[in-house]
Amino acid sequence: MTRDQLISEIKKKQSFLCVGLDPDLEKIPAHLLKEEDPLFAFNKAIIDATRKYVVAYKPNLAFYECHGPKGWESFKKTVDYIGNDVLCIADAKRGDIGNTSSYYAKTFFQTYNCDAITVAPYMGEDSVQPFLGFENKWVALLALNSNKGADDFQFLKNQDGLHLFEQVILKSTNWGSPENLMFVVGATRPEYMNLVRKHAPNHFLLVPGVGAQGGSLKEISEVGWNDDCGLLINSSRSIIYASNKDDFAKCAGIEASKMQAEMKEIGLKKGLF
Numbered sequence: 001m002t003r004d005q006l007i008s009e010i011k012k013k014q015s016f017l018c019v020g021l022d023p024d025l026e027k028i029p030a031h032l033l034k035e036e037d038p039l040f041a042f043n044k045a046i047i048d049a050t051r052k053y054v055v056a057y058k059p060n061l062a063f064y065e066c067h068g069p070k071g072w073e074s075f076k077k078t079v080d081y082i083g084n085d086v087l088c089i090a091d092a093k094r095g096d097i098g099n100t101s102s103y104y105a106k107t108f109f110q111t112y113n114c115d116a117i118t119v120a121p122y123m124g125e126d127s128v129q130p131f132l133g134f135e136n137k138w139v140a141l142l143a144l145n146s147n148k149g150a151d152d153f154q155f156l157k158n159q160d161g162l163h164l165f166e167q168v169i170l171k172s173t174n175w176g177s178p179e180n181l182m183f184v185v186g187a188t189r190p191e192y193m194n195l196v197r198k199h200a201p202n203h204f205l206l207v208p209g210v211g212a213q214g215g216s217l218k219e220i221s222e223v224g225w226n227d228d229c230g231l232l233i234n235s236s237r238s239i240i241y242a243s244n245k246d247d248f249a250k251c252a253g254i255e256a257s258k259m260q261a262e263m264k265e266i267g268l269k270k271g272l273f
Contacts (some may be wrong), residue, residue: 001089001115001120002136003179006204007228009086011057012273016229017256018056018089018206021078022063027241029248032263039064039074042248046240049253053260056087056232058206079112087232088115089140091219095120095127101247102130106114106172116140118184118206123167125175132176138179142168144196146186146209163194169199176200179195187215187233193223201226208234211261217259221266229272235259 001009005033010016023039034177035041041045047057058060059078064071069081082088094104094117108114116138118227119128129137144154164171169183187209205224209215210233224256239259242251267273 001084001138002206002227006055008085009273010229010267013053013055013260014267015053015260016233017054017259018053018058018087018232019046019050019239019256020091020208020230020234021057021059022169022234022236023074023256024242026061027244029244029246036043037070037074037077039067040081041079042240043074043078043186044108045249047081048219050239050256051086053253053256054086056089056234057082058091058236060236063135066199073086076112079114079187087138088113089138090114090117093118093142095123095129096124096185098126099129101127105131105134109137116182118142121172125171128172128175129203132180137180138175139186141172141181142170142174143183144185144189146188146215148214150186156207162190163195166195166199169196173200173203176206182206184208186213187214187217187220190216190219190223193220197224197226200227202230204228205231205232206232206234208236210238214273217262220231221263225266225270229267229270233259233263245272 021043023042028042032038032041064075079088090108108117118140119131120142121128154166182204184206187207207220210217239252239255242255
């Protein structure tokens with residue numbers, strides 16, 4: 001999916017919502033455990049209930065890999081079912097020496113036909129560049145995260161007073177462009193969003209942490225918005241686990257529609273919709 005196609009989808013649906021597909025067998029409704037493929041049965045129902053409200057889905061690989069070959073099969077079926085009209089982000093957080101990264105890239109972009117992949121930048125340019133060599137594919141580079149442990153490294157400053165997350169953004173903008181590189185920035189860090197936008201004014205930001213983690217959609221939209229929206233707000237648990245009963249899909253759709261309605265209001269005020 002190209003940047004123009006993504007922006008078009010955002011305007012058409014008046015939404016910048018991304019739903020994380022993190023199916024946990026201990027949390028999904030019990031009746032689905034009788035299905036031949038409970039993970040895909042859960043995801044399919046969630047996708048059917050939320051598709052008209054979202055512009056992206058983000059399956060987290062950990063929830064599939066732990067089940068071995070069956071989990072990978074569930075992942076493939078999920079990606080195929082998502083289709084081409086919304087962005088499919090493989091939340092895999094890969095990143096390794098160049099040759100290894102090139103095979104990770106082939107895995108997710110060619111074998112599974114995902115549109116984007118989350119990548120860890122710790123090993124530097126040659127670990128990220130292989131993912132950027134695929135036409136109409138995206139890298140979502142980890143920059144500023146919501147977890148407590150992010151403080152261990154991401155806020156360390158260099159002699160110029162730049163936080164490590166700022167250095168990551170500044171350096172990596174030379175590796176890719178706003179057409180194929182976005183940054184992962186946690187919704188619980190709104191006070192630093194101005195620094196993110198200072199260094200990456202035109203890039204899309206994938207923003208997890210709205211909903212169950214306590215991030216504010218309104219606050220993030222106010223400080224992270226750019227001329228093209230430039231935001232993909234990810235919500236997982238608050239949508240997909242809105243209910244653990246037979247009505248789980250209906251409840252997921254209701255929660256997604258609430259977020260889309262709030263996003264529509266924001267977009268109208270910003271003059272994008």
